[in-house]
Amino acid sequence: MQRLHHFPDIKAMVRRLLIATVVGVLAALAVALFRHAMYFLEWLLLSNDSGSLVNAAQGLVWWRRLLTPALGGLAAGMLLWGWQRYTRQRPHAPTDYMEALESDEGKFDTSASLVKSTASLLVVASGSAIGREGAMILLAALAASLFAQRFTPKDEWKLWIACGAAAGMASAYHAPLAGSLFIAEILFGTLMLASLGPVVISAVIALLVTQIMNGGAQVLYQVGDLPTLKAIHYALMLATGVVCGLSGPLLMWLMDSSHRVFLKLKLSPPWQLALGGLIVGMLSLLTPAVWGNGYSVVQGFLLVTPTLAIMGGIFLCKLLAILASSGSGAPGGVFTPTLFIGLALGILFADAGGLVFTGQQDIAILLAITGMATLLAATTHAPIMSTLMICEMTGQYTLLPGLLIACVLASVLSRTLRQDSIYRQHVAEHR
Secondary structure, three states: OOOOOOOOOHHHHHHHHHHHHHHHHHHHHHHHHHHHHHHHHHHHHHOOOOOOHHHHHHOOOHHHHHHHHHHHHHHHHHHHHHHHHHOOOOOOOOOOHHHHHHOOOOOOOHHHHHHHHHHHHHHHHOOOOOEOHHHHHHHHHHHHHHHHHHHOOHHHHHHHHHHHHHHHHHHHHOOHHHHHHHHHHHHHOOOOHHHHHHHHHHHHHHHHHHHHHHOOOOOOOOOOOOOOOOHHHHHHHHHHHHHHHHHHHHHHHHHHHHHHHHHHOOOOHHHHHHHHHHHHHHHHOOOHHHOOOOHHHHHHHHHOOOOHHHHHHHHHHHHHHHHHHHHOOOOOEOHHHHHHHHHHHHHHHHHHOOOOOOOOHHHHHHHHHHHHHHHHHHHHOOHHHHHHHHHHHHOOHHHHHHHHHHHHHHHHHHHHHOOOOHHHHHHHHOO
16 A cells, blocks of 8 residues: 555645645646647648547548648657657656656656657647547646645655646546546555545646636536436446456557557657558548547447447547557557547447347447446556546436446456556556
């Protein structure tokens, strides 16, 4: 069990909660800055102001759809490669919030983290199938770290990085409880109340600031009609949990294998990322849905699910695009892409059972939501966080009991087949 601090006295606790409030505001501003920078680049490079990269891809001629992700990857790779050459003699410091929390000092290499975030901005805005939220959370944690180094004692720095990461996740996904539990379940294992309190406050404040900037409270994903839950529905949710519990280790293995294939090519970072982008561009000629992190596709399928043939084709192309982007080393997260894969597995499971063709599309949407939650649990080994995240993102809290059981089942099954989660593996690779 990892403990950050002993429970403080009342004065110290009030002070921490006030600092947590400031950290929440800073995190929300950092996430908003990245989001608006991304929208600006999409408008500048793609003449797209819809906020959807899939819409942007649909509006491009074939050769631009093919080459844009490759050029974005090339630009990001050149930036990272040039920075590595420039700083070759400098001592290494963490450029990721998980690395910073694992380190002795609990601080970032600020310049390298900003370069990494800029590279992520380039690949995200040019259509690579990688998550934008990874860079958002990194910038939120970095802002919290810089504030902590100036105004707090050194033994609290890790606490404020944790608060910044949780607040960044809350702001990006509109999920403050899940953001807090992400820190508790994945990064710390177990937290004392003294540490969890500031984390929750930062996450909630970040969400409130985000809602104010966005003009009001709203869930991240709108959902179509769902059935009134009966025993058969819970059984189908558990079955989906089994499917995703088996698929989680397979997905992580595919990502590992993809990365090893790219490494065997022995390309320099610019050409490696360009190749990953080119593969995404080629797949986008088959379907523009492969562009981006999958948010708009997920939103569309949560309202109206497609037929088996359409879903199967999009799933295969999107999976290959995700493997190409993550395997090539494109900076960014795999959180939202994982949600898409889980949704697709849920819909395919429903299609395979004939649940859509008999007119029961509400069951397909139910299993899509279950697939999102359970694949997330299978890859992160954090069932409580995964359950709350999906409930907060969709507003479907009536699904919480069934989702929780299905997520625990998926997590246990996945952990039995593969000990490391996708995040613990990430930390080990960067040590």
